[in-house]
Amino acid sequence: MKKLNYERYGSLFILILLFIISSIASPYFLQLQNILNILRQVSYTGIIALGMTFVIIGGGIDLSVGSMTALVGGIIILVLNHFGGGIGAIIISILFGLLLGIIGGTINGLLITKGRIAPFIVTLGTMAIFRSLTLYIISAGEFRSKSEIFPSIGMGSFLFIPIPIWIFIGLAIVFHIILNNTRYGRYICAIGSNEKVAQYAAINVDRVRVISYIIVGISVAISSFLLSSRLNSISSSNAGLNFELDAISAVVIGGTSMAGGSGYISGAVFGAILLGIINNMLNMLGVSPYLQGTVKGLLIIGAVLLQRGKR
Amino acid sequence: MGSTIIRTDGIFKEFSDVYVLKNISVEIKKGEIFGIIGENGAGKSTFTKVLNGIFTPTKGKIFFEEKPVKIRDTIIAKNLSIATIPQEVNLINTLKVYENILLGNELTGRFFLLNKREMTQEVKDLFKSLETEIDPQEKISNLSIAQKRMVEIAKAISQNPKVLIMDEPTESLTFHEINILFSLMKRLKERGVTIIYISHKLKEIKDICDRVMILRDGDFISLNKITEIDENEMARRMVGRELNTIFPPKVVPKEETVLRAEGLIVDGLLHNISFGLKRGEILGFAGLIGSGRTELAEAIIGIRKINQGKIFIKERECRINSPEDAVRHKIGYLSEDRQGIGILRNFNVKNNITLTSLPQYCNSLGLIDVKREIKKVHFYGDTFEIKAHSIYTKLEFLSGGNQQKVSLAKILDPEPKILILDELTKGIDVGTKRDIYKFIHNLAISGLSCILISSELEEIIGMSNRVIVMHNGRITGVLEGDKINEEEIMFYATGLKG
Numbered sequence: 001m002k003k004l005n006y007e008r009y010g011s012l013f014i015l016i017l018l019f020i021i022s023s024i025a026s027p028y029f030l031q032l033q034n035i036l037n038i039l040r041q042v043s044y045t046g047i048i049a050l051g052m053t054f055v056i057i058g059g060g061i062d063l064s065v066g067s068m069t070a071l072v073g074g075i076i077i078l079v080l081n082h083f084g085g086g087i088g089a090i091i092i093s094i095l096f097g098l099l100l101g102i103i104g105g106t107i108n109g110l111l112i113t114k115g116r117i118a119p120f121i122v123t124l125g126t127m128a129i130f131r132s133l134t135l136y137i138i139s140a141g142e143f144r145s146k147s148e149i150f151p152s153i154g155m156g157s158f159l160f161i162p163i164p165i166w167i168f169i170g171l172a173i174v175f176h177i178i179l180n181n182t183r184y185g186r187y188i189c190a191i192g193s194n195e196k197v198a199q200y201a202a203i204n205v206d207r208v209r210v211i212s213y214i215i216v217g218i219s220v221a222i223s224s225f226l227l228s229s230r231l232n233s234i235s236s237s238n239a240g241l242n243f244e245l246d247a248i249s250a251v252v253i254g255g256t257s258m259a260g261g262s263g264y265i266s267g268a269v270f271g272a273i274l275l276g277i278i279n280n281m282l283n284m285l286g287v288s289p290y291l292q293g294t295v296k297g298l299l300i301i302g303a304v305l306l307q308r309g310k311r
Numbered sequence: 312m313g314s315t316i317i318r319t320d321g322i323f324k325e326f327s328d329v330y331v332l333k334n335i336s337v338e339i340k341k342g343e344i345f346g347i348i349g350e351n352g353a354g355k356s357t358f359t360k361v362l363n364g365i366f367t368p369t370k371g372k373i374f375f376e377e378k379p380v381k382i383r384d385t386i387i388a389k390n391l392s393i394a395t396i397p398q399e400v401n402l403i404n405t406l407k408v409y410e411n412i413l414l415g416n417e418l419t420g421r422f423f424l425l426n427k428r429e430m431t432q433e434v435k436d437l438f439k440s441l442e443t444e445i446d447p448q449e450k451i452s453n454l455s456i457a458q459k460r461m462v463e464i465a466k467a468i469s470q471n472p473k474v475l476i477m478d479e480p481t482e483s484l485t486f487h488e489i490n491i492l493f494s495l496m497k498r499l500k501e502r503g504v505t506i507i508y509i510s511h512k513l514k515e516i517k518d519i520c521d522r523v524m525i526l527r528d529g530d531f532i533s534l535n536k537i538t539e540i541d542e543n544e545m546a547r548r549m550v551g552r553e554l555n556t557i558f559p560p561k562v563v564p565k566e567e568t569v570l571r572a573e574g575l576i577v578d579g580l581l582h583n584i585s586f587g588l589k590r591g592e593i594l595g596f597a598g599l600i601g602s603g604r605t606e607l608a609e610a611i612i613g614i615r616k617i618n619q620g621k622i623f624i625k626e627r628e629c630r631i632n633s634p635e636d637a638v639r640h641k642i643g644y645l646s647e648d649r650q651g652i653g654i655l656r657n658f659n660v661k662n663n664i665t666l667t668s669l670p671q672y673c674n675s676l677g678l679i680d681v682k683r684e685i686k687k688v689h690f691y692g693d694t695f696e697i698k699a700h701s702i703y704t705k706l707e708f709l710s711g712g713n714q715q716k717v718s719l720a721k722i723l724d725p726e727p728k729i730l731i732l733d734e735l736t737k738g739i740d741v742g743t744k745r746d747i748y749k750f751i752h753n754l755a756i757s758g759l760s761c762i763l764i765s766s767e768l769e770e771i772i773g774m775s776n777r778v779i780v781m782h783n784g785r786i787t788g789v790l791e792g793d794k795i796n797e798e799e800i801m802f803y804a805t806g807l808k809g
Contacts (some may be wrong), residue, residue, distance in 0.1 A: 182677040193655045201667040202638040
């Protein structure tokens with residue numbers, strides 16, 4: 001390549017830069033345990049960001065993912081307890097969680113396509129609905145799992161690497177293939193680029209759109225399963241809070257345009273890790289938690305400015 | 312009529328090396344209705360846009376009331392009292408009628424507050440003089456197209472112009488409204504207002520204009536008193552040029568009918584359209600802007616809802632409700648709106664060409680066989696001689712002609728049996744045109760049937776086995792053999808015959 005594609009690799013450059021700065025700034029940063037911690041922490045919103053990439057490429061947005069995480073996670077625990085908390089119960093609960101994610105995504109998708117309501121409005125509405133339902137089910141308390149083996153998934157490791165990280169990476173690879181090597185990936189880019197052209201090219205625009213919200217719903221289900229397993233509980237008021245912002249930030253930092261039409265799964269991964277490292281560093285350096293939002297905000301704006309400026 | 316209000320001296324206008332106006336020198340007199348006619352792309356609209364400041368001429372001088380002026384922008388035109396009723400309605404939908412009409416000329420009372428009552432009254436009086444009943448308080452979005460046009464006309468007149476440019480003002484107006492407009496034009500003329508009037512409808516020109524200027528391909532052809540020229544002569548002069556030899560010989564189509572439309576009706580746009588398309592036939596569709604040809608194409612491919620009538624493919628009735636259905640029935644549609652409908656600017660050549668046919672390259676998991684895709688794209692690249700850096704070049708970096716070749720490849724890749732080509736060679740140079748004609752010709756020989764919609768009569772005549780002429784959403788004539796000539800088409804297209 002003669003010209004570097006800043007849109008695509010900008011987030012990687014910033015990530016490398018931040019990595020170097022962080023390792024100089026704090027001797028603890030480079031310790032394996034710290035790195036694994038960061039990766040595990042980002043995997044929950046990272047997984048959602050992977051699905052969010054499809055929605056944003058298609059010219060949409062999903063604000064409901066955080067609330068959906070709480071609702072799905074809560075119900076996963078209810079189902080788990082109901083079936084006794086054994087291995088069978090875990091399998092049923094994850095299937096139930098996936099089904100809920102698919103239903104949640106379908107509702108969002110149908111309201112947007114058939115109801116012709118702007119994605120921002122629809123998902124703003126379902127964001128409130130999902131959170132409220134979660135609070136109502138458990139009377140604003142906590143969903144507590146009675147299972148003893150459930151936490152071993154979220155807490156556990158495989159080949160020294162925490163399971164959520166494996167799933168994050170695995171899902172990133174699958175989604176990367178879907179986006180770049182399948183018909184569906186090409187279609188969602190076409191729709192985000194110019195819906196009319198896509199329609200005239202015999203693409204079922206509504207179906208492709210709805211599927212993008214289902215994909216993010218599935219990501220939410222996987223993320224909430226891992227989250228509830230890790231904590232062995234779900235707080236109805238705090239679980240998944242601001243996940244939508246972190247997920248959207250990761251996607252945007254990763255070079256996917258908010259206008260739709262093109263984007264990168266790898267970018268969402270880099271973006272999510274970037275946000276994790278920043279959190280980690282600010283904590284280690286003792287920066288006031290109140291100021292951490294400022295740094296994050298500056299980073300998002302800066303990343304987008306950089307990508308735009310170099311184009 | 313007496314003194315000259317506008318005089319142009321050797322006006323040239325160039326767009327990216329193409330001259331759309333060549334050496335236009337005319338005198339437009341005070342208080343006359345000055346008609347301009349010509350085919351699409353003859354330079355009529357461009358000429359008026361040079362006068363109202365939308366374009367600046369590449370060369371040449373303009374004199375206003377015998378003083379040299381440089382009309383660099385629309386504000387200068389406004390200060391010279393040159394008002395325009397544009398070809399397309401250009402109103403703000405969310406504002407009310409009176410707010411639109413007085414936009415930029417608001418009346419203010421005390422404390423800079425808008426004097427809404429006075430504004431409403433002024434607009435009401437204006438409509439009264441136009442014999443139009445439109446509520447000044449109505450929102451623009453609630454008006455019909457014809458009403459919007461009347462608002463546009465009222466807006467131009469409210470500025471008390473000395474020169475009023477009207478670009479196809481009767482488009483989508485009813486007979487009654489046209490009459491009101493004409494009587495208004497006569498009254499304005501009596502007040503000494505000069506009107507520059509562009510129309511495709513030759514009869515209107517004959518009825519209302521004092522003099523008529525004819526343009527063709529940017530050249531000045533003639534300027535006559537309206538009494539010296541009849542409509543037939545106008546039509547002849549508009550088109551009068553030799554047919555070039557860029558067209559391949561015509562082939563006789565097979566007898567078999569592959570597509571038949573029976574009494575198609577799309578409310579307000581198409582009235583009782585029936586025709587048949589034979590295997591291997593190139594069926595031309597001629598007509599002026601707004602005649603309903605594109606709407607017909609959109610109805611056939613399922614974009615527009617057909618209110619009544621039937622479509623038969625190979626004599627079997629079928630319902631086509633979406634472009635998906637159309638592709639399934641082996642119909643390909645090349646849109647006239649290349650940028651808006653035909654191509655994805657940020658997609659590369661390869662991904663554009665295979666967009667519609669992508670399912671063919673996929674296995675059951677939806678994975679794309681890129682190797683096969685690349686092979687096919689190279690085939691099109693070679694056949695059409697698409698000039699691009701590589702098949703991974705984004706379409707935005709290709710010239711218009713090459714973009715068109717890509718969109719043609721795109722609709723051919725699903726291997727259609729019927730092609731609907733809407734303005735196939737719009738904005739394409741002669742050399743490329745010849746390539747494309749030859750390719751279409753070869754497709755017809757191989758048994759493909761084409762509906763060729765074009766505003767270039769030359770193209771329609773040179774390519775078509777038969778020509779259907781449309782006017783105001785109706786088929787006014789079906790021409791065959793030596794009846795396929797420019798004058799005959801013009802007669803039907805302008806509504807003089809049929």
